[in-house]
Amino acid sequence: MHVREQAADFQRFGERYGAQWTPTILELDPQGAEQHRVEGFLETNDFLAQLTLGLGKTAFKAKKWQDAEKRFREVVDRYPGSDAAAEALYWAGVSRYKASGDASALADTAAAFGKRYRDSPWAKKSSIWKA
Amino acid sequence: MEINWRHDVDQVLKDAKAQDKPVLLDFSAAPM
Numbered sequence: 001m002h003v004r005e006q007a008a009d010f011q012r013f014g015e016r017y018g019a020q021w022t023p024t025i026l027e028l029d030p031q032g033a034e035q036h037r038v039e040g041f042l043e044t045n046d047f048l049a050q051l052t053l054g055l056g057k058t059a060f061k062a063k064k065w066q067d068a069e070k071r072f073r074e075v076v077d078r079y080p081g082s083d084a085a086a087e088a089l090y091w092a093g094v095s096r097y098k099a100s101g102d103a104s105a106l107a108d109t110a111a112a113f114g115k116r117y118r119d120s121p122w123a124k125k126s127s128i129w130k131a
Numbered sequence: 132m133e134i135n136w137r138h139d140v141d142q143v144l145k146d147a148k149a150q151d152k153p154v155l156l157d158f159s160a161a162p163m
Contacts, residue, residue, distance in 0.1 A: 001138070001140060001156070001157065001158055001159065002159050002160070002161075003158070003159065003160040004160075006138060009140055010158065013140060013156065013158075014158060017156070019158045021158075022158050022159055022160040022161075023157065023158065023159050023160070023161070024157075024158040025155060025156065025157050025158070026154075026155070026156040026158075027153060027154070027155055027156075028144075028147070028153060028154040028155075028156055029153055030147045030148050030150070030151045030152055030153060030154075031148060032144050032147070032148070032154070035153070051155070054153075055153065058153045
């Protein structure tokens with residue numbers, strides 16, 4: 001929706017979803033509920049990484065654990081230098097745990113953060129999983 | 132990743148629900 005070309009829709013949906021700045025891109029699940037939000041301009045790879053992260057979150061919300069892990073791993077593998085990668089690594093581990101019930105998935109994720117994204121907030125969040 | 136942009140948001144939300152597909156909602160001020 002363009003702020004001028006679709007002014008009425010822009011205002012209506014902007015109020016509904018709390019979008020107060022452009023560019024804002026929302027990823028909605030099939031029920032119309034927001035699962036991920038991207039605010040501000042991003043370079044192509046960062047943008048694609050965020051979109052893929054959002055698809056992972058949408059699958060996670062639907063309890064499609066394997067689909068979610070696939071999307072999260074795609075972010076890490078295809079866009080390892082993106083801002084989304086550390087968050088995706090974290091949620092990939094959670095998705096694997098949800099699918100398997102095996103706590104080693106979390107320990108493996110914590111170990112992976114020992115090798116990459118060490119300074120990210122997601123590394124701190126995963127630190128409690130260390131074996 | 133190819134995005135099929137549409138502008139009829141109300142219909143898009145209905146279609147997404149019927150087809151069990153996610154939606155990308157873009158709030159833009161970029162030059163058209």
